[in-house]
Every structure is written in C-alpha cells, then in structure tokens.
Amino acid sequence: MKSDNDINAILTKLYSMRQFHIKLGLERIEKFLEALDNPQKKLKVFHIAGSNGKGSTASFIASILMAAGFKTGLYSSPHFVRFNERIQINSNLIEDEFIAEFYNKYEKYIIENEITFFEVTTAMAFDYFARKDIDYAVIETGLGGRLDATNLVVxxxxxxTSISLEHTHILGETIEKIAREKGGIIKQGRPVFIGDVDHAAAEVFGAIAEEKKSSIFFLNNFAEKGKDFVNLSLKNQRFHIYKTPLIGYHQLINCAxxxxxxxxTLNINDGLVIDSGIEKVIENTNIQGRYEIISEYPKVIFDAAHNPEGIDTFLREFKNEADGYEKRSVIFAAMKDKEISGMIKKLGAIFDTIYVTSVGLERSASVEELINEAERAGINAIPLYxxxxxxKEFIMNKKNECLAVLGSIYLLGKLKSEINQFT
Incomplete structure (x- = not known):
C-alpha cells in the first residue's frame, strides 16, 4: 500500500506533464490506449461536450444511471481539491493505490512519448473503468471534441450542451468553427442530443448528424421552457422539471x-428513479462549484462561471436575490484566452466592488492583466493577492452582504481547500 508521500510524488510527476501544454490530436492517446489493450472499447459510454453545462449534464446522467441501479463511472475535469475527483464510480473516488500503480507501470512509456497530463488521466480513467467492470461510463471531454483525448470512444x-466563443486560438474564431470541433464527438449511427444552441451551431450539428446517419435531438424540439420550469417530452410521457439541487434555471435545461x-437511449422512464437521480445529483457525483452556497449569512457563492456565457448564466440567477443585500462584492479570475474586459463589464453592472485575483497557472491572467482589462471596460477593480x-474576514463580519467568487474551477478548488481550514 502506498503512503501519502508516494501518492503526492506521483501527483507531482503527473502535474509536471502540464509542461507539454495542450496538444490536440489523437495519435499519442491512440497508441497509449493500444498499449493498455484498448480499455475504451470495453465501455458503454455517454460522451458529453459543450462550452458550458457539460459537467452538470454529465452529473445528471451519471446520477440517474446510479438511481436506476447501474454501476456508473464518471470522468470529469478539472478537479476541485483532489485529483481523485476526476475519476469516480458510484460516487467513490479512484483509489490512490490505483493512480500510483498505473503511473509507475507506464511511467517510462509516458515520458518517452511525451504523453500529456490530460491524455494520461483519460487513459487512466478508461483503464480503471474497464478493470472495475462498470455498466456505463459518463465521459466529459476536456477541450473541444474532435481532437480531444476522450474521442476514441464509440x-x-x-x-x-452549448456552444460559445471560447478557446478561439485552438477551436476557431466563429461559432460555426467551434461547433464543428465540438460536433466531432458525433459518431456513425449513434444518436446525438443537443442543448440550447443558436441557429448557426444547430445547422452545423444537423449537417454532421446527416453525414454520420445519426439521429439528432434538439432541446427546443423536446422541451417546453417556462419561466421557472421545463416540460419535457419523453417517449411515452411528459416530465415536469421545476427544481434541482443545482441552483439556477440553466440546471433545469441541463437536467432535461x-x-x-x-x-x-436506455428507455429509462420510471418517475421514482428519475426523481431520486435528480435529488441526489450532488451526493452521487460530488459535483461542486455550481452556484454553490459556501456561507448562508453572510452569503458566499462559489460558481465556476469562466466565460461570457457562464457569467450571463450566473447573473441571470443572481439578479433574483441581488437587491436583498446591503452590499454586493465579487472576486473574479480568468484565463488569458477569455474575453475578460466584457465579463468584468457585465459584473460591474451588478456588483458594488470587484476584486481581481489570479488562478496561479501559466494560462491564467495575472492580477495586473486583469486590472488593465477592467480599466479597458471602464471598471475600477481592486487587486487581491x-x-x-x-x-475569511468577510464571513467573520456577519453582515447582510454577499460575496461571489467566480472563475476557473482551479481557483475555486484552491480557495475552498484553504477556507475549509478555518470554517
């Protein structure tokens, strides 16, 4: 059995692979999986991509499968506090021992072939799920779709789930180009389910589905969106969704x-099973950072809104309670490749005080860069180191105020880990 020091050393080696950066392409992961005897081919997979909402949608799928009695694997990224959160079966995180044994066994191959961090993690997930003989795997893409390391599954x-302008230097500078990349997960003869997307993206997906002879289901064709509910047309029944443990109207859409x-796909239609899966989504999947209430009074909200669409979604929900606070503050961080000034401008219209901080990763914008972007947007932002x-100080003051913390899951996880030490 490995000690904590051993697993920490392994994780340090894993994280060091981020030096290889994002290298889209399937050649390396394909050869690596062949060396593992292609575990992905032994799995029954639900494959999820999207600019926003993919983590929540994946969690709803996994939770409902679990409620139906299936042994369910869930692969998601990034993690909040522990690497192990990325790979879980029926809410149980992958064991340190498996991580260490997997890495030690393939370390020579990984280093010699410059396998990236995400490729190693993906291969580990596939191998773990295959060895544990799960019924279904719910697999979330990392970036894009067509050339994503997860895209060797059938x-x-x-x-x-959704399409917005993100990672444009990698995926393309138009909605159509990004949709084509995300649409790369559509496979021959396999159905595809599309969330709330605009007409341009819908046309791209429709064309790909036609070429692949795939049945395509658009949200607007099977869901009636009310002010605070979604009515869903299933095979032989209607289903009414008005509340989930994940806060926000957008979560009704993800759930639908x-x-x-x-x-x-599986003809799951038992109302009790569905209700249980929805109600236990947090418990079943350990999902965090989706309008998560860290403190009730004073109110502290953590949300992984990290792009303009995510900010819009967060603000649409937050406006329902914003007037109830004497003061509204936000701590914001972002990656360099995001449309930062536009996001800060949106926040400035709602929040009294805007703090900016850094995620601390190479891809993240520095505090100084965020201050400059805020000035471009005509917003006075306060640097926060x-x-x-x-x-901590905000929580201890016990005033009728609200503090939202928005941005990368990496930031939220780091802060959650630190504040857990004093709450």
Missing part, C-alpha cells in the same frame, strides 16, 4: 437534456 450517445438522452484571507 458512445451509446453523444451530448453537446440528461433525462432525454437516457430515455431515448490573498483571496482566502478576504473570504
């Missing part, structure tokens, strides 16, 4: 997309 169904996928200390 899924039971593909799901694309997940449910339609399972109903069409010790955000955990600020959050």
């Amino acid at each position: 899924p039971l169904a593909s799901v694309i 997309l997940a449910l339609k996928t399972l109903n069409e 010790e955000p955990a200390k600020t959050i």
